Amino acid sequence: MRTTTGAHYGLRDWIAQRITAVFMAVFTLVVIVALFTGVAESAERWRAFFGFGPMRFLSFLFAMSLCYHAWIGIRDIWMDYIKPVWIRLTLHSLTLLALFGYAGWCIEILWRL
């Protein structure tokens, strides 16, 4: 059977993987700095920190970034190692479904605060 390439995508994911990586690194720094200022001293302060408007915005973006970043990374692993197309497509689908589920669950927890 002929091998076909030329799907004409990849650049957007490659850029997105880098942007999400930078965003997650910055977010992690923000959380580390906040930890040094004592936001984790009590459950109330921790809750207030994540309930703060801009933090809700950033933590939502963090969850989205993590899922998009993980999607590209895990998809790359399936593309590298899994040859049968139907198994690969199934794994792609399961990964996407799992990541959507995790993203919703994560946001639900964070926004409940």
Place this chain on the structure above:
Amino acid sequence: METRTVQFRIYRYDPDKDAKPWMQDIALELESTDRKLLDAIVKLKAKDDSIAFRRSCREGVCGSDAMNINGKNGLACLTDVDDLKQPIVLRPLPGLPVIRDLIVDMTQFFNQYHSIKPYLVNHDPLPERERLQSPEDRDELDGLYECILCACCSTACPSFWWNPDKFVGPAGLLAAYRFIADTRDQTTSERLDNLEDPYRLFRCHTIMNCVDVCPKGLNPTKAIGKIKDMMMRRAV
């Protein structure tokens, strides 16, 4: 003349005779003038003429004697015997089908090389003498045109091992950028289109094995980064 004994362990496989590959241990007397690994392998061949390997220029220009030396790809003719830990383990380049002993079938490697159209495309009428470039534009090709297609890099790349039929590989992508960067070429956009694919270009995960093994000191990872950079510039 001073001599020394060097221990070798060589991958042997003759599909006409062997059911599976095996490793042969050989001790070899080398003279002080036998400095390069290729000198030693030529002597090994004199001792046991059933050993098969490729060689040609013996000075790092033809790329024929690329092999896996103590676990790392390199050219036998550029490798000093005395720098190697003994026994010196010689294997064929990894990831490609073995034809016999240290000789591999490089069809997939060259198919990928051909897929990037490794020649200048310019539809303007031929000038009387040559297509000129400014010295600055010519400098862009340094570190790209020197590739000798020995395949050390592509066969050290796990992405090429897993998808040699779809991933262009570091050598092919270095050559691709050589023509993308060439101001005399008129098909830059088509060349980028040809590579914009999750397999052809984006299988590179920047682990830089290619840079580590290149016997010519070239940097395919940097060239791949520049291709991605150009794609990004034209897209955003």
